[in-house]
Amino acid sequence: MPEAMAVPKASSGGHYKGGAYVDRDKPAQIRFSNISAAKAVADAIRTSLGPKGMDKMLVELSKAQDIEAGDGTTSVVVIAGALLDACSKLLQKGIHPTIISESFQKAVDKGVEVLTAMSRPVELSDRETLLNSATTSLCSKVVSQYSSLLAPMSVDAVMRVIDPATATGVDLQDIKIIKKLGGTIDDCELVDGLVLTQRVANTGVTRVEKAKIGLIQFCLSPPKTDMDNQIVVSDYAQMDRVLREERAYILNLVKQIKKAGCNVLLIQKSILRDALSDLALHFLNKMKIMVVKEIEREDIEFICKTIGTKPIAHIDHFTAEMLGTAELAEEVSLDGSGKLVKITGCTSPGKTVSIVVRGSNKLVIEEAERSIHDALCVIRCLVKKRALIAGGGAPEIELAVRLAEYSRSLGGMEAYCVRAYADALEVIPSTLAENAGLNPISTVTELRNRHAHGDKMAGINVRKGGISNILEELVVQPLLVSISALTLATETVRSILKIDDVVNTR
Numbered sequence: 154m155p156e157a158m159a160v161p162k163a164s165s166g167g168h169y170k171g172g173a174y175v176d177r178d179k180p181a182q183i184r185f186s187n188i189s190a191a192k193a194v195a196d197a198i199r200t201s202l203g204p205k206g207m208d209k210m211l212v213e214l215s216k217a218q219d220i221e222a223g224d225g226t227t228s229v230v231v232i233a234g235a236l237l238d239a240c241s242k243l244l245q246k247g248i249h250p251t252i253i254s255e256s257f258q259k260a261v262d263k264g265v266e267v268l269t270a271m272s273r274p275v276e277l278s279d280r281e282t283l284l285n286s287a288t289t290s291l292c293s294k295v296v297s298q299y300s301s302l303l304a305p306m307s308v309d310a311v312m313r314v315i316d317p318a319t320a321t322g323v324d325l326q327d328i329k330i331i332k333k334l335g336g337t338i339d340d341c342e343l344v345d346g347l348v349l350t351q352r353v354a355n356t357g358v359t360r361v362e363k364a365k366i367g368l369i370q371f372c373l374s375p376p377k378t379d380m381d382n383q384i385v386v387s388d389y390a391q392m393d394r395v396l397r398e399e400r401a402y403i404l405n406l407v408k409q410i411k412k413a414g415c416n417v418l419l420i421q422k423s424i425l426r427d428a429l430s431d432l433a434l435h436f437l438n439k440m441k442i443m444v445v446k447e448i449e450r451e452d453i454e455f456i457c458k459t460i461g462t463k464p465i466a467h468i469d470h471f472t473a474e475m476l477g478t479a480e481l482a483e484e485v486s487l488d489g490s491g492k493l494v495k496i497t498g499c500t501s502p503g504k505t506v507s508i509v510v511r512g513s514n515k516l517v518i519e520e521a522e523r524s525i526h527d528a529l530c531v532i533r534c535l536v537k538k539r540a541l542i543a544g545g546g547a548p549e550i551e552l553a554v555r556l557a558e559y560s561r562s563l564g565g566m567e568a569y570c571v572r573a574y575a576d577a578l579e580v581i582p583s584t585l586a587e588n589a590g591l592n593p594i595s596t597v598t599e600l601r602n603r604h605a606h607g608d609k610m611a612g613i614n615v616r617k618g619g620i621s622n623i624l625e626e627l628v629v630q631p632l633l634v635s636i637s638a639l640t641l642a643t644e645t646v647r648s649i650l651k652i653d654d655v656v657n658t659r
Contacts, residue, residue, distance in 0.1 A: 254650050
């Protein structure tokens with residue numbers, strides 16, 4: 154028997170290379186398994202698109218969209234799912250992944266042009282338009298019935314922390330959202346100043362007008378030795394002396410605080426020893442100084458920016474110029490559900506605001522907080538890129554129609570791939586129609602027809618259950634949301650296409 158026959162013949166799906174068996178089908182299988190996994194997620198999320206959708210379940214891709222634009226997180230996953238579906242069909246037809254990937258990039262570049270062309274510029278002074286955008290964002294949330302309260306709140310919050318004439322972005326760290334259990338969403342409020350959830354430590358002083366506020370990072374308690382030492386006291390005279398010294402030490406600290414003119418004292422949390430001893434609290438109470446302790450480390454920067462104070466690390470630095478000033482500092486009772494400390498009328502405000510979110514249970518509060526965050530992000534998008542675009546599936550259908558036209562100008566495989574990309578974008582309007590209880594096929598056909606005749610603003614009117622000019626219905630979203638959804642979804646799909654092998658790690 155000839156030696157060559159000793160090597161068993163490889164099946165059509167693989168071959169031997171340097172003695173190792175190489176499976177030709179594996180890259181294709183890996184691609185399809187990745188695509189089907191991502192599609193499964195997208196299908197799960199599809200039901201939560203638009204105001205009539207179920208609630209949300211999101212993935213890494215939507216996190217990227219959340220960071221970039223803050224809204225459109227559902228759309229981005231649904232678009233990615235539709236594009237993956239198109240990919241798997243193109244791959245089955247034998248088109249190489251690289252060609253699909255490059256064609257998709259061409260399509261998305263053209264798509265951004267189309268979106269920019271159909272957008273309209275917006276001025277930040279146009280409050281009505283900003284409100285419409287925030288309301289559209291809040292429509293698909295659980296708290297949508299409160300959009301008339303939350304939308305103006307979000308717009309006002311952003312407008313207070315920026316200079317509309319020069320701003321190119323919004324730092325959402327300047328808008329602090331404070332969650333407080335109790336009450337209803339109707340009790341949410343925007344506070345121009347500082348709100349602290351910590352209680353006032355001394356009950357005697359709960360309201361201070363013309364407040365001079367000091368923020369200390371040292372402890373008002375007897376000092377400890379560096380090491381764990383034990384002091385043995387042998388007689389009463391020594392005991393008395395220890396207590397007297399302690400009293401004198403603390404009284405000296407408190408006197409220096411009073412001397413600087415401070416009448417509201419914020420004390421940072423300490424992990425080494427008590428930040429505030431009972432004796433110190435007693436002296437502060439006598440001197441009518443309001444005390445709020447347990448201030449978190451991460452809140453220090455926001456507090457300093459809001460009231461114009463500086464954190465004081467040692468008693469020697471406690472001087473009048475380190476203090477912040479405000480018209481009023483008071484502890485407010487929230488009809489039976491706890492108390493808040495409000496500091497308002499800051500004389501040198503650093504452009505920050507606080508939003509107090511109320512709700513009857515934890516879920517409602519967290520949903521309200523997420524919704525306000527999305528509305529703030531929508532306004533931030535408009536500050537970054539001052540252009541608006543219609544909502545309601547109008548931009549996606551417009552893209553589908555224009556990209557289909559564009560594909561006819563291309564040749565070969567590219568034309569085929571761009572056409573598939575265009576068809577995939579119809580998933581958004583068809584999902585919107587489906588979730589609103591309309592017939593998706595007839596709705597999308599009618600939309601396509603109207604867009605082909607040049608009616609760029611025709612979209613699905615979920616409220617009335619038909620097709621209408623979506624701009625007149627005031628369903629608008631920032632251009633940045635649509636552009637970033639399209640580019641991020643395409644990037645994700647292109648990277649999934651590039652994966653052709655998986656190494657299992659133990």
